[in-house]
Amino acid sequence: MRHDRMRNVSAVLVLVLLVGAWACASTPLGKAVQAADAQKQLVEASADEFARLYLNKAISVETYRQGKDAYQTWAKGETALAKSLAEWKRLQDKDSGARLSQALADVGALASAYLDFVGRFVDVPALAKRLGQ
Amino acid sequence: MDPITILTIGIGLASTLLQEAKKLGLVADESWSKYVDGGLHAMQTATQIVAHIADGSTSYDGLTAEEIEALLLPAEWSASEVRRLADEKAAAEGV
Numbered sequence: 001m002r003h004d005r006m007r008n009v010s011a012v013l014v015l016v017l018l019v020g021a022w023a024c025a026s027t028p029l030g031k032a033v034q035a036a037d038a039q040k041q042l043v044e045a046s047a048d049e050f051a052r053l054y055l056n057k058a059i060s061v062e063t064y065r066q067g068k069d070a071y072q073t074w075a076k077g078e079t080a081l082a083k084s085l086a087e088w089k090r091l092q093d094k095d096s097g098a099r100l101s102q103a104l105a106d107v108g109a110l111a112s113a114y115l116d117f118v119g120r121f122v123d124v125p126a127l128a129k130r131l132g133q
Numbered sequence: 134m135d136p137i138t139i140l141t142i143g144i145g146l147a148s149t150l151l152q153e154a155k156k157l158g159l160v161a162d163e164s165w166s167k168y169v170d171g172g173l174h175a176m177q178t179a180t181q182i183v184a185h186i187a188d189g190s191t192s193y194d195g196l197t198a199e200e201i202e203a204l205l206l207p208a209e210w211s212a213s214e215v216r217r218l219a220d221e222k223a224a225a226e227g228v
Contacts, residue, residue, distance in 0.1 A: 030194030036205050044208060051219035061226050064219060068210055075207040082205035086198040
């Protein structure tokens with residue numbers, strides 16, 4: 001009786017671990033959307049931290065303006081990515097795939113440029129950890 | 134939260150409940166079957182929670198085109214309160 005129950009417990013444990021592993025799986029499009037969402041959250045959270053530094057007089061107004069400009073440049077690329085991903089989801093043809101690839105490359109570069117700049121003042125890795133990334 | 138953490142919390146909770154039940158005289162020390170039942174129940178609950186999280190994780194796969202666009206469109210700089218305040222400060226500084 002006790003052994004049967006222990007076997008049941010072990011079975012549930014295995015099931016929990018299997019479900020945990022399954023939680024990591026997703027389609028390429030799902031992964032792309034998830035990655036883009038994570039990147040967006042990091043950029044927006046770091047922008048808040050950056051603005052907070054300016055309010056606390058830790059950075060100059062010129063630096064604040066540069067960070068804001070970098071964010072707005074990234075935002076244009078992110079908007080293009082959002083539209084490209086949505087278009088590819090709808091059409092899934094060669095042309096929309098090419099546009100999506102270009103948008104992914106562009107927004108990756110823009111996000112890197114923005115995070116490189118803001119990362120001089122904001123602890124981006126710590127922020128990413130706080131966001132669970 | 135990862136599955137192991139959930140499992141640990143679930144088992145910890147079951148142990149705490151068991152200890153409380155023992156204090157109240159509801160469970161005898163040798164009553165292993167009730168202990169195992171408690172652990173089993175905690176793990177089943179953990180499984181349900183993990184399955185729920187898994188649904189959330191894979192929900193990215195099931196988004197419609199409109200939902201993807203809405204999710205990924207960036208916020209305006211001044212959409213955030215702290216950034217709006219920073220903009221006001223920058224404007225006050227005449228930049």
